[in-house]
Amino acid sequence: MLSGVPVVLFRDADGRARALQDRCAHRHAPLSAGRTCGDGIECPYHGWTWDGDGRLAALPAAGLRGDACRAAHPGLTVPAHAVHESQGFVWVASLSGAAPDAPPLPFPHLDEPQWTSFVMTTRFAGDVETCLENFLDCPHATTVHRYWFRAPTARPVGASVCRLDDGVQASFREEPREKSLVWWLLAPGGGEMQHTDRFIAPARSQVDYRFPNGWAYSITSSCTEVGDDETVVTTVMSFRTPGIGPLVRLYFEPLSRMIIRQDVRIIAARSHNRERFREAGVPPRAEASTQADLLGPLIARWRHDLACGREPLAVAPARETRIYL
Numbered sequence: 001m002l003s004g005v006p007v008v009l010f011r012d013a014d015g016r017a018r019a020l021q022d023r024c025a026h027r028h029a030p031l032s033a034g035r036t037c038g039d040g041i042e043c044p045y046h047g048w049t050w051d052g053d054g055r056l057a058a059l060p061a062a063g064l065r066g067d068a069c070r071a072a073h074p075g076l077t078v079p080a081h082a083v084h085e086s087q088g089f090v091w092v093a094s095l096s097g098a099a100p101d102a103p104p105l106p107f108p109h110l111d112e113p114q115w116t117s118f119v120m121t122t123r124f125a126g127d128v129e130t131c132l133e134n135f136l137d138c139p140h141a142t143t144v145h146r147y148w149f150r151a152p153t154a155r156p157v158g159a160s161v162c163r164l165d166d167g168v169q170a171s172f173r174e175e176p177r178e179k180s181l182v183w184w185l186l187a188p189g190g191g192e193m194q195h196t197d198r199f200i201a202p203a204r205s206q207v208d209y210r211f212p213n214g215w216a217y218s219i220t221s222s223c224t225e226v227g228d229d230e231t232v233v234t235t236v237m238s239f240r241t242p243g244i245g246p247l248v249r250l251y252f253e254p255l256s257r258m259i260i261r262q263d264v265r266i267i268a269a270r271s272h273n274r275e276r277f278r279e280a281g282v283p284p285r286a287e288a289s290t291q292a293d294l295l296g297p298l299i300a301r302w303r304h305d306l307a308c309g310r311e312p313l314a315v316a317p318a319r320e321t322r323i324y325l
């Protein structure tokens, strides 16, 4: 599913990944229930076959195939999505998205020596903006992930918010990291941690932590809208802990999965609550944001501008602020 629209994904005779809308142009049978063949994908109902570009490749009952088939029925096509493969991922562009032929951004560090990585795929009951804000929102960690990821210290943390060419970024100074399981297990003691949270338009977040001894963690999440209030997130967790990467992974991976499940639950609870109010007929009310919501409103604005074809909002010069964590 992409934005609620069923998509069939298959490999053509050359092994190339292809994606078509999952609906035969004839009687609308699902192509995903058919089979692949040399010409493309064969519909399970009458055997019409569609190539990877969504062009008719065979119409058995009319005795037509290839060019003859297309010449006889030039208007018969199935919408095709641009597909890109990189780093072991298959990316399918949304038909409604801007620049559907743009190749995806690579995940940083995934193939770099010195770095260890693992991938998590998670389904959230929330829209893309909700997910992106959650991944880049520090304050929720002291409640949703209390003592796992952050412990509430109420200490001021300096934050600098700036616009980049491709998104917005918050960087933090003097961030406390004591009294939480994650940092107890994963962070070397002493020295200040460098932490940046970055939104990369249109649908990616990247969180980086760097330590004075050279250790580093980088968490990149790419969001795919699969339906209304439904997002599938691919997260690449990468870390540079020379010499002990596999050992760190042993406890970092289950810990990360546990923490992301906490986010899944709070986002599902929020969506469910919105639905309860909608069903009760309570008039919609805008969400409230404050200066402690560093990136969420900027992400929403940026994505709104992109959707309207406008130049995204400028955040210049950098805005200095503080939040209490």
Ligand code: FES
Pocket (backbone or CB within 6 Å): 024, 025, 026, 027, 028, 029, 043, 044, 045, 046, 047, 048
């Ligand atoms: S419905 Fe696909 S060939 Fe008839």
Ligand SMILES: [Fe+2]
Pocket (backbone or CB within 6 Å): 134, 135, 140, 141, 144, 145, 259, 263
């Ligand atoms: Fe979280």
